[in-house]
Amino acid sequence: MKDVNYKMWTLCMVQDEDRVLMLNRTHDNFKGYIAPGGKLEFPESPIEGAIREVKEETGLIVKNLRFKGIYEYVNEEANDRHIILNYLTNDFSGELLSDFTEGIPEWVKISDLEHLPMQQSIRRRMPFFFQDGTFEIHVVWEDGEKEVHIRET
Structure with a gap:
């Protein structure tokens, strides 16, 4: 059995009635909206x-996070597994940052999310945040950055 390089991230959707807090990223290779x-x-x-x-990214203090699902990338050639644990909360306090480095925090109507620029990996999991239950999305990458297999449950 090969040693696998595990890398873990989190993503937390902050909801305020019919809006969610998104970061409008304008730098690096990950442009577009992201939670x-x-x-x-x-x-x-x-x-x-x-x-x-x-x-750190918004200035808000969140609590009572609900686990929504796992989004993972597996690169068998590099023995890499990137796991993103996704959460949702509507329990927050504080004020949005006026000085930010990761992206401009913006409240966005949930109904407008489908029209915003965002990477496919973000867009793919967006609907699952607002459905009952949890999700698992498993993406296999080969030859650099080519998605070759996607499983959603």
Whole structure:
């Protein structure tokens, strides 16, 4: 059995009635809208990481996070597994940052999400946040960055 390189991230959708908080990213290779989140810092738990990332990126303090699902990329050639744990909350306090580095925090109507620019990986899981239950999306990558197999449950 080969050693696998595991990398874990969180993403937390913050909901306020018919709106969600999104970051409008205008830098690096990950442009477009995305919910707050980021890489877990060892040894924090996934929920601790999600809470920290929301605070760092938006200024809001979140609690009572609900687990919504797993989105993962597997690159068999590189022995990499990237796991993104997805959460949803409507329990938050604080004020949005006026000085931000990860993207401009914006409240967006849920009905407008489908019209916003965002990467396919974000768009693919967006509907699952607003449905009952949890989701698992498993993406296999080969030859660099080519999706060759996607399983949604």
